[in-house]
Amino acid sequence: MSLIERLKHKFGIASPHAGRHPIRIFLLEDDPRRCEWFNKRFKGDEIDIACEVEEAKELLSTQTYDSIFLDHDLMPEHYGSDTPDDERTGYAIASFLAERTDLQRAATIMVHSFNADGALRMVETLRSAGRQADYIPFHLLEERLKNFWPR
Numbered sequence: 001m002s003l004i005e006r007l008k009h010k011f012g013i014a015s016p017h018a019g020r021h022p023i024r025i026f027l028l029e030d031d032p033r034r035c036e037w038f039n040k041r042f043k044g045d046e047i048d049i050a051c052e053v054e055e056a057k058e059l060l061s062t063q064t065y066d067s068i069f070l071d072h073d074l075m076p077e078h079y080g081s082d083t084p085d086d087e088r089t090g091y092a093i094a095s096f097l098a099e100r101t102d103l104q105r106a107a108t109i110m111v112h113s114f115n116a117d118g119a120l121r122m123v124e125t126l127r128s129a130g131r132q133a134d135y136i137p138f139h140l141l142e143e144r145l146k147n148f149w150p151r
Contacts, residue, residue, distance in 0.1 A: 072118035098129035
């Protein structure tokens with residue numbers, strides 16, 4: 001990327017697709033601020049957001065995504081909880097994708113939860129099913145995304 005193109009990106013006047021084709025993103029997230037961050041970060045791309053497990057399963061079963069971002073804690077009562085709630089957290093989606101190996105095979109999967117224990121459990125479940133998955137805490141996500149989809 002040339003100096004002029006980088007400056008255009010920095011000042012927000014570049015085409016949102018400069019340097020790459022649009023991608024399709026799936027996001028499992030219940031925090032409106034994070035949803036806004038993802039929408040801004042992937043402006044010009046297609047992004048589907050689910051806040052609940054059943055909605056997520058439906059989208060992942062019927063659409064095809066380039067990248068999947070999963071949060072663990074989906075409801076306020078999960079934040080900081082030591083008690084697993086496998087049916088109503090992101091773990092349910094990790095387990096769903098681990099069981100349904102026919103779905104989203106080419107997608108990059110990133111778990112971005114602040115709940116490290118829950119996130120690592122999700123990644124372990126996905127990897128044990130032969131999926132590529134990584135844990136990147138939300139506050140480190142932007143730096144990691146630069147390697148995948150530069151802006």
